[in-house]
Amino acid sequence: MTGKSVWVASFAAVVLIAIVLLSAGSPSVKANDQPSAPNAEVKIDNFSFGPQTLTVPVGATVTWTNRDDIPHTVVSTDGVFKSKVRDTDETFSYTFTKAGTYPYFCSIHPKMTGQVMVK
Amino acid sequence: MPDKKQDLIDQTLQNLNNDGVDRRGFLKCMAWAGTGLVWTMSGGIPMSRAFAKTADQSAGKGGDFSFVQISDSHIGFNKPANPDVTATLQTAINKINAMSHKPDFIIHTGDLSQLSKPSEFDTLDQALKGASAKQIYFVPGEHDMLNDNGEQYLQRYGKGTKGTGWYSFDQKGVHFVGLVNVANLKAGGMGSLGHEQLEWLEDDLKGRSASTPIVLFAHIPLWTIYPEWGWGTDDSEQALSYVKRFGSVTVLNGHIHQIMQKIEAKVSFHTAMSTAFPQPAPGTAPSAGPMKVPADQLQQVLGITDVNYVVSGRSLAIVDSPLGA
Numbered sequence: 001m002t003g004k005s006v007w008v009a010s011f012a013a014v015v016l017i018a019i020v021l022l023s024a025g026s027p028s029v030k031a032n033d034q035p036s037a038p039n040a041e042v043k044i045d046n047f048s049f050g051p052q053t054l055t056v057p058v059g060a061t062v063t064w065t066n067r068d069d070i071p072h073t074v075v076s077t078d079g080v081f082k083s084k085v086r087d088t089d090e091t092f093s094y095t096f097t098k099a100g101t102y103p104y105f106c107s108i109h110p111k112m113t114g115q116v117m118v119k
Numbered sequence: 120m121p122d123k124k125q126d127l128i129d130q131t132l133q134n135l136n137n138d139g140v141d142r143r144g145f146l147k148c149m150a151w152a153g154t155g156l157v158w159t160m161s162g163g164i165p166m167s168r169a170f171a172k173t174a175d176q177s178a179g180k181g182g183d184f185s186f187v188q189i190s191d192s193h194i195g196f197n198k199p200a201n202p203d204v205t206a207t208l209q210t211a212i213n214k215i216n217a218m219s220h221k222p223d224f225i226i227h228t229g230d231l232s233q234l235s236k237p238s239e240f241d242t243l244d245q246a247l248k249g250a251s252a253k254q255i256y257f258v259p260g261e262h263d264m265l266n267d268n269g270e271q272y273l274q275r276y277g278k279g280t281k282g283t284g285w286y287s288f289d290q291k292g293v294h295f296v297g298l299v300n301v302a303n304l305k306a307g308g309m310g311s312l313g314h315e316q317l318e319w320l321e322d323d324l325k326g327r328s329a330s331t332p333i334v335l336f337a338h339i340p341l342w343t344i345y346p347e348w349g350w351g352t353d354d355s356e357q358a359l360s361y362v363k364r365f366g367s368v369t370v371l372n373g374h375i376h377q378i379m380q381k382i383e384a385k386v387s388f389h390t391a392m393s394t395a396f397p398q399p400a401p402g403t404a405p406s407a408g409p410m411k412v413p414a415d416q417l418q419q420v421l422g423i424t425d426v427n428y429v430v431s432g433r434s435l436a437i438v439d440s441p442l443g444a
Contacts, residue, residue, distance in 0.1 A: 070408055073265075085235070087234060
C-alpha cells in the first residue's frame with residue numbers, strides 16, 4: 001500500500017465520521033474522546049424498564065438487572081437481541097455497535113416496553 | 120326480547136348484591152365462613168346460594184359430574200409470601216382428595232412452573248400423582264414456555280394437541296376447549312390467541328348444537344380485567360363471537376391469582392385463585408407482582424375451584440374454596 005492511498009483512506013474515514021456525526025444530529029458526541037463507550041444500566045422494577053428510553057453512544061454495553069420477584073425477559077422487537085429468562089437479580093448485557101433506535105419488551109409481560117437509542 | 124332477558128339478569132345480579140355476595144361481600148364471606156360461593160348457570164341465568172346449602176345437591180347422580188380447576192402453582196417460586204409452593208400445592212391436592220364427591224378430572228390453567236425448569240415440572244408431576252383424579256388437562260401459562268417456545272411443555276403436557284397446545288374434548292355432553300393465549304406475545308399487547316388458533320376454534324365449534332354446554336379454559340383471562348397490567352387477551356372478542364349462539368358458556372382462567380367473576384349474556388367468566396401466592400387487586404399496587412401477606416393468612420388467599428355439572432337443567436355450579444377452609 002502506498003503512502004498516498006493511506007492518506008486517502010484516512011481522509012475518507014474523517015469524512016465518514018463527520019457524515020455520521022452530522023446525520024445523527026448530535027455534534028456533542030465526541031467519539032474520538034471516548035475510545036471505550038460508557039456502559040449504561042436499565043433496572044427492571046415493578047414490571048417496568050427504567051429508564052424507559054435510554055440514550056447511549058455507539059459501542060456502549062447496556063446491562064439490564066431484574067429487581068422484581070418475578071422473572072422477565074429483554075427481547076428486541078426487531079429481533080436484534082433476546083435474553084434468556086432473567087430471574088430476580090439476574091442480568092442481561094448487550095453491546096450496541098450500530099447507531100439506531102432499538103425498541104424492546106418483556107416477552108412474558110408484553111405491556112413492559114422500552115427503547116435504547118444509540119447515537 | 121333481549122331487553123327482557125337483560126332485565127332478568129340485572130334483577131338476578133341485583134339480588135346477588137342484596138344477598139351481600141358481590142365481590143367484596145364474597146371475599147368477606149370467605150374470610151369469616153371459610154367456604155365459597157356457588158354459581159349455578161342455568162340457561163344463561165346466573166343464580167347464587169351459599170356453598171353449604173347447595174354443595175350436597177350437586178353431587179353425583181347418573182350423568183352428573185364434577186371437576187376441579189387449579190391454577191398458578193409456580194413450582195420453583197420461593198419468595199415471600201410463600202417460600203414453599205410445593206407444600207401449598209400438596210395442601211390443594213389433599214383438599215381435592217378429601218372431597219365428598221370425587222371429581223372426574225382436574226384442569227390446571229397454567230403457570231405450572233416458575234421458570235420452565237425440568238426439575239420444577241418433575242416436582243409438579245410428582246405432587247399431582249397423588250391426586251385422586253388421574254385425568255388432568257393442562258393449558259400453559261407464560262411461565263411454562265420460557266426459553267424454548269414451549270417445546271418442553273408440549274412434550275410433557277401437550278401430546279396430541281394442536282399448535283402451541285390447544286385442544287378440545289367432551290365429557291358427558293359438555294364440550295371443553297383448552298386454549299393457549301401465552302405464546303408469541305407482541306410488544307405492548309396482552310394475551311393473544313392468534314389467527315391459526317381462532318380458525319381452529321371456529322371450526323371446532325361449528326356444527327355443535329347450541330344446547331351443548333361449552334367450557335373454555337385458558338391461562339390469561341379471556342375478558343379484559345385490567346389492560347394496564349396486561350390482564351386480558353387482545354383477540355378474545357373474536358373467540359367469544361364463536362360461542363355467542365350457545366346457551367351456556369363458562370370461561371375459566373387463572374393468571375391473576377384471585378377470584379373475579381363477570382356474567383355477560385350467556386357467558387359466565389371466572390378466574391381462580393393460585394395455589395402459590397396472591398396478587399393484588401387491579402390498580403391497588405405499583406405492579407402485579409406477588410402480594411405479601413402474613414403467613415397465617417396465606418391459606419385464605421390460595422385455593423381451588425370446584426365445578427359441578429348437573430344434567431337436569433344443564434347447569435354448572437362453581438365453588439371456590441380457600442386452602443385454609
